[in-house]
Amino acid sequence: DAGVTQSPTHLIKTRGQHVTLRCSPISGHKSVSWYQQVLGQGPQFIFQYYEKEERGRGNFPDRFSARQFPNYSSELNVNALLLGDSALYLCASSLTSGRAYEQFFGPGTRLTVL
Amino acid sequence: SQQGEEDPQALSIQEGENATMNCSYKTSINNLQWYRQNSGRGLVHLILIRSNEREKHSGRLRVTLDTSKKSSSLLITASRAADTASYFCATERGDYKLSFGAGTTVTVRA
Numbered sequence: 505d506a507g508v509t510q511s512p513t514h515l516i517k518t519r520g521q522h523v524t525l526r527c528s529p530i531s532g533h534k535s536v537s538w539y540q541q542v543l544g545q546g547p548q549f550i551f552q553y554y555e556k557e558e559r560g561r562g563n564f565p566d567r568f569s570a571r572q573f574p575n576y577s578s579e580l581n582v583n584a585l586l587l588g589d590s591a592l593y594l595c596a597s598s599l600t601s602g603r604a605y606e607q608f609f610g611p612g613t614r615l616t617v618l
Numbered sequence: 619s620q621q622g623e624e625d626p627q628a629l630s631i632q633e634g635e636n637a638t639m640n641c642s643y644k645t646s647i648n649n650l651q652w653y654r655q656n657s658g659r660g661l662v663h664l665i666l667i668r669s670n671e672r673e674k675h676s677g678r679l680r681v682t683l684d685t686s687k688k689s690s691s692l693l694i695t696a697s698r699a700a701d702t703a704s705y706f707c708a709t710e711r712g713d714y715k716l717s718f719g720a721g722t723t724v725t726v727r728a
Contacts, residue, residue: 508660537715537716539716539718545721546622546708546720546721547661547706548718549715549716560713562715592658594660606651606663606666607663607716608663609653609662611659612660
């Protein structure tokens, strides 16, 4: 079975630009979460979506937005990119958005903002 | 801000030795999970321990949880070169998100 897939693998953008990152969850998983991992730190929660509805949002500015599609795939959008947005963006899927379920992570998208 | 803090930040051991790392957190939790990350890639789930559990085993991994001290430990026995990675603890508080610590970098020397 395919795991969580993310595209693109790497991305280079300049300040002020917009970026869209994509994620396909494991088949049968209805919940997708997004995390940002800056070099040398642990992942920081950005969003969780379940059944196309936002279930949780981390402490990120409104420049960050996301959505989930009927097939449960998801997009993370970041507007007006800043140098500080350079990070590994991780997508994770789980069966539900309830408690005590492990999350399965994709390989991540490495975003570099110049 | 991060909920958990791992200790030590880095650990270097000889192949065959045991590796122990600790995680402390600040607020009450529903469960605590440990993940492994190789070379800045995606995270691999290792083990989940619920707040009403005290110890859990999975293969060469042993996890303990002390909710009174708000701490957890991960023990890797008989380490191998393939165990070289960063290890993260993550807490779940019933608010749909995992809160990660900064991680422990483990290097296993041949």
